[in-house]
Amino acid sequence: MKARVIYLSIVLALLATTAPAQWDIQDSHTTASLRGIDNVGKGVAWASGTDGTVLRTEDGGYVWQLCAIPPGAEKLDFRGIQASDANTAIVMSSGKGDLSRLYKTTDGCQTWKLIFTNPDKDGFFDSIRTTAPKTIYVLGDPVAGKFAMYFTDDSGSNWFTAADPGRDASAADGAFAASNSALLPIGPFLFFGTSASTNAPPHIYFTQAKCVAPPDHPKAFPTQCSIEWKRSEVPLASGSSRSGIFSLDGYMSPTKSGIPKITIVAIGGTYDKPEQASNIVASSDDGGRTWSASTTPPHGFRSAVAYDADQKLWITVGPNGTDISTDDGRNWRALKPSSTDPPDADKNWNALSLPYVVGPNGRIGKLRTISVNNPVVRK
Template structure:
C-alpha cells in the first residue's frame, strides 16, 4: 500500500507540475520611489514609464539605464497614470485626478521640457486612460462619466503638430458606472477611426463598449449592444481594470482583425479574492465568457505576448499566464534565481516591461513552462 501511495503522490506531483510556469524577471533600477502605473514600450530599446509626484522615466537601452525626466511645469503633485510615446524624443503623459488635476503634457525633446496640451474642462471629470492606436499615430483619451456620458477626445499627430478634438456623441453611462485608471488600459484602440473598446465597472456591473461606426462630420460614437461581462461584484471598487486584443493575421476584414480579447479585473479592495477576475471573447467583444480557471487574485493589467504566444496578467498578489486565449490561467512563480516576490506587486504591463509601487520596474525574460508527462511517475 505504501508503494502505491508513493506512486500516486509522485504522479499527482507530476501532474501538478504541468500547471506551473516560472517567471523570469529582471528587476531593474528605476532611481525613484514613486508608484508607477504608466508604461509604454516603443520598441528598439525605447520605453517610457510614469507615476506619482509628476514622475516620468525613459530608457533608450532596453531598461539597462532609466533616465529621470524633468517634471512638467505645475505637475509636482500630479499622478501620471498613463504615458504613450511615439519615439525616444516624443511622448504624452496623462495625469488622473478630479477636475483640473487631470492633464495632458507632451515633450518633443526627450523629456527635457514639457508643454501642457490639455486640462480637463469638466470640474466633475476624472481621466482614466489615454491610448495610441496600433500604428502609433493617433490616440483616444477616456474619462469617467460626466452628465451620464463617457467623455472622449481624439488626439492626432501630424508632422508638425498635435490636434485635439472632443467627441460630440459619446457612450451613455449606466447608474454607478465608471472606468478605472489603475494601469492605463481600460481602453484599447486598434484604429481611432474604427475599432475602440472601453472597459467599465462599478455597482451596475462590468461591460465592454465597442465603437462600430465613425461619423467624420460630427465625431460620432456608435456602439453595438453591450452585455454585462462576468468580472467584479457590482461594487464601486470592482469591475474590469484592463482589456487587450490579439491581432488575427489571417483575417483581412477590418472589423474582424482583432477578434480575440481578454479582460481582467476584480475588486482592488479585495486583492486576494480570486472570483470573477477574468473573461475572454472570440467575437471582438460582442459576448464575453468567464475564464474556467481564474487568475489567483485581483488583476490590474493584461497583455498578449506575441513572441511567446501567451497572455500574461499582473496584480498585487501575483502573476498569471494563459496559453489558450484566456480560458484557463495558471500562476507564474519566480525561478530560483529571481527575488522571491518577483511575481508580486505589479500595476501595469507593456511587454516586456512591468511596473509597480515604490519604483518597481521589471523586464520579462522567456517564460519556462514546466512540462511533465502525466503518465510518468
C-alpha cells in the same frame, strides 16, 4: 507503489499549474508608485507615476533616466504615458477636474509643454492610447451621463471632444485608471471597460460602423458611415464600485470567411480584496459582443493584462502575483520566483507594456522568455 503513484501525480499537478517567474528587476532610481509604462521598441521605453515622475530608458532598461518634472506637476499622479520615440512622449495625469492633464515633450523629457487640461470640473482622465501615428484618444469618467472621450489627429496640438453616440453610462459607472489599459485599440476599433455597481456587472463598450445609403438614393449601397458605440455585460466581479474591469488587451486574426476575428481578454476583480480569485477574467472571440468567464482563473485581483504575440501567451499581474494563459484566457497558471529571482519577483505589479512591468515604490521589471512546456490544467 500506490503511494509513489499518488506522490508523482501531485508533483505533476504542481508543475502543470506553476512556472518559474521570468521578471528581471531593474533599478528605476525612484520610489514613486508607477502605473504608466509604454514600450516603444529598440530599447526605448517610458514610465510614469506619482509626484510628477517620468522615466525613460534607451538601452532596454539597463539605465532608467529620471526626467524633468513638467511645470506645475510636482503633485500630479501620472497614470498613463504614450511615446513615439526616444524624444517624444505624452504623459497623462489623473485627478478631478483640472488635475487631469496632458503634457508633451519633444526633446527627450528635458522640457515639457501643457497641451490639454480636462475641460470639465467633474471630469477624470482614465486612459490614453495611441491609435495611429498622429491619432491619440483619452478616455474619461462619465460627465453628464456619458463617458468622456477626447482625441487628437495631429499628435496633440489640437484636441476635440468625440461626439459618437452610444457612450451613455449607467448610474455609478466609471473606469479605472489603474494601469492605463481600460481603453484598447484594435485595428480601426476601440474598446473600453467599466467598473461594476451594486446592482449591475461591469460593461465593455465597443465601436462599430453605422452605414446608410445616400438620402437621395435610399436603396443604393450604403456609402455614408459613422461610428457608434455598443455595450455588453461581462461576467466579472460586481456588487461594488471597487469591482469590475481594470484592463483589456486583444488581437485580430484572419478567418476563412475573410472577416477578421477579434479576441479580447478582460481582467480585474475587486481591488480591496486582492486574494479573492473568483470572477477575475472573461474572454470574447467576437469583438466584445459575448463573453465567457475563465475556467481556471488567476490567483487573485489583477490590474493589467497583455498579449505577447511572439510567445503566443497572455500575462496578467497584480498585487499578489503573476499568471499566464496559453488558451486565450480560459485557463491560467501562476508564475513563481525561480531560485535566482528575488522571492517577491512575481508580486506587487500595477501595469504592463511588454516586456516591461511597473509597480509601487519604483518597481520596474523586464520579461524574460517564458517556458510554456508544462500543460495548462483544465478542470
